[in-house]
Amino acid sequence: MAFFHPTALLLLLCLSLPFSVHSQLSLDYYHKTCPDFAKIVHDTVARKHATSPVTAAASMRLFFSDCLVGGCDASVLISSNVFNHAERDAEINHALPGDAFDVVTRAKITLELSCPGIVSCSDVLAQATRDLIAASGGPSYKVELGRKDSLVSKISDVEGNIPKPNQSIDELIKLFEAKGFTIQEMVALYGGRTIGFSNCREFSDRLFNFSKNTPTDPEINSKYAEALMKSCADYEKNPASSAYSDPVTPGKFDNVYYQNLLRGMGVSASDHALAKDPRTRKFVEMYAGNQALFFKDFGHAMEKMSVREVKTDGKGEVRRRCDAFNTINH
Missing domain, CATH: 1.10.420.10 (Peroxidase, domain 2)
Known part of the structure; x- marks a missing residue:
C-alpha cells in the first residue's frame, strides 16, 4: 500500500483545485504600492464629469468594448501602428467617444507621477467607469483590482464580440x-x-x-x-x-x-x-x-x-502609457 507524506498529499490536493485568476484580485490591491489610487481616479473623474457629463456614458461604452473582447485588459486603448491594426480601429469602435479615452489618460498621467509603473490602465478604466456611473446617480459597486494590461490588441478579434444595435x-x-x-x-x-x-x-x-x-x-x-x-x-x-x-x-x-x-x-x-x-x-x-x-x-x-478574463502577473504588463505597449515588438 502506497504511503503519501501529509505535505505531499496536501500539495496534490492544492494542484487538483481549479486555479482562479480572479482570486488574485483584491479591493485593496494598491493599499501599499499606490495608496492615493482611489483618490486620484475619483478626483480626475469628478473634474471631467463636471465639465463633460457625457463622459460617464462614454466610459461605460469603452469599458464594455474592452471587456467583451478578450477580457478587461485595456486592449481597446491601444493605438494602431504600421505593425499592428488594433481593436479601436474596428468599424464598430469608430464611434467610441474621445471623452472616455481622455479621462483614462488624465488619471494615468497623474498616477504615473505619484506611483510610476504600478497601476495598470485596465484598473484605471474599471475604477473610473464605476466612479462615473456613481457620479451620474447610479449604484456604486465593488471593483476588485490587480489587472494587468494586455500584450495583444488586434482588430480581427472584435467582430462578433460586441453587440450591434440591429441584432435580434x-x-x-x-x-x-x-x-x-x-x-x-x-x-x-x-x-x-x-x-x-x-x-x-x-x-x-x-x-x-x-x-x-x-x-x-x-x-x-x-x-x-x-x-x-x-x-x-x-x-x-x-x-x-x-x-x-x-x-x-x-x-x-x-x-x-x-x-x-x-x-x-x-x-x-x-x-x-x-x-x-x-x-x-x-x-x-x-x-x-x-x-x-x-x-x-x-x-x-x-x-x-469587470473580472472577465482578466490578466494577472505573467499574462500582461503595466503600461507606461495606455495607448501603447511597453515594447515595440507587438
Missing part, C-alpha cells in the same frame, strides 16, 4: 451567454443605456428606410420618431450626429430607460426588441417598476463583467 434577441442572448451572462444579466447591463447615446447611423433605417411603403418603423412612438428625425436629419453629412438612448432623463442614471422601452421609445432595433420578446420583456417590466432592484442587479452584473 436570439443573437444577443447567444453573444452574452457565450460571455457567461444570463438573459437577466444581459437586460440589466443594457440598462446602462439610460445615460447612453447612439449614433444616428446605427438606427437611421428605422426612421427613414424601414420599408418600401413605410419609411418609419410604425412601432416607434410617433412623437419620439418625429424628434429623432429632426435630430438625425443630416446624419449622412454629419457622421457625429447622435441621440440619447433615454431622452427623458439623459444625464441621470435611473430606470427610465426601461420605462421608455415600454412606451415604444427604444432608439435601436435591439432596444425595441428587449421590450417585445417575452424572454426579455419580463425583466424590462421588472426594472421599469423597481429602480432599487435594477441598481442591485446592474451592480452585480458590472462586478461580473
Whole structure:
C-alpha cells in the first residue's frame, strides 16, 4: 500500500483545485504600492464629469468594448501602428467617444507621477467607469483590482464580440451567454443605456428606410420618431450626429430607460426588441417598476463583467502609457 507524506498529499490536493485568476484580485490591491489610487481616479473623474457629463456614458461604452473582447485588459486603448491594426480601429469602435479615452489618460498621467509603473490602465478604466456611473446617480459597486494590461490588441478579434444595435434577441442572448451572462444579466447591463447615446447611423433605417411603403418603423412612438428625425436629419453629412438612448432623463442614471422601452421609445432595433420578446420583456417590466432592484442587479452584473478574463502577473504588463505597449515588438 502506497504511503503519501501529509505535505505531499496536501500539495496534490492544492494542484487538483481549479486555479482562479480572479482570486488574485483584491479591493485593496494598491493599499501599499499606490495608496492615493482611489483618490486620484475619483478626483480626475469628478473634474471631467463636471465639465463633460457625457463622459460617464462614454466610459461605460469603452469599458464594455474592452471587456467583451478578450477580457478587461485595456486592449481597446491601444493605438494602431504600421505593425499592428488594433481593436479601436474596428468599424464598430469608430464611434467610441474621445471623452472616455481622455479621462483614462488624465488619471494615468497623474498616477504615473505619484506611483510610476504600478497601476495598470485596465484598473484605471474599471475604477473610473464605476466612479462615473456613481457620479451620474447610479449604484456604486465593488471593483476588485490587480489587472494587468494586455500584450495583444488586434482588430480581427472584435467582430462578433460586441453587440450591434440591429441584432435580434436570439443573437444577443447567444453573444452574452457565450460571455457567461444570463438573459437577466444581459437586460440589466443594457440598462446602462439610460445615460447612453447612439449614433444616428446605427438606427437611421428605422426612421427613414424601414420599408418600401413605410419609411418609419410604425412601432416607434410617433412623437419620439418625429424628434429623432429632426435630430438625425443630416446624419449622412454629419457622421457625429447622435441621440440619447433615454431622452427623458439623459444625464441621470435611473430606470427610465426601461420605462421608455415600454412606451415604444427604444432608439435601436435591439432596444425595441428587449421590450417585445417575452424572454426579455419580463425583466424590462421588472426594472421599469423597481429602480432599487435594477441598481442591485446592474451592480452585480458590472462586478461580473469587470473580472472577465482578466490578466494577472505573467499574462500582461503595466503600461507606461495606455495607448501603447511597453515594447515595440507587438
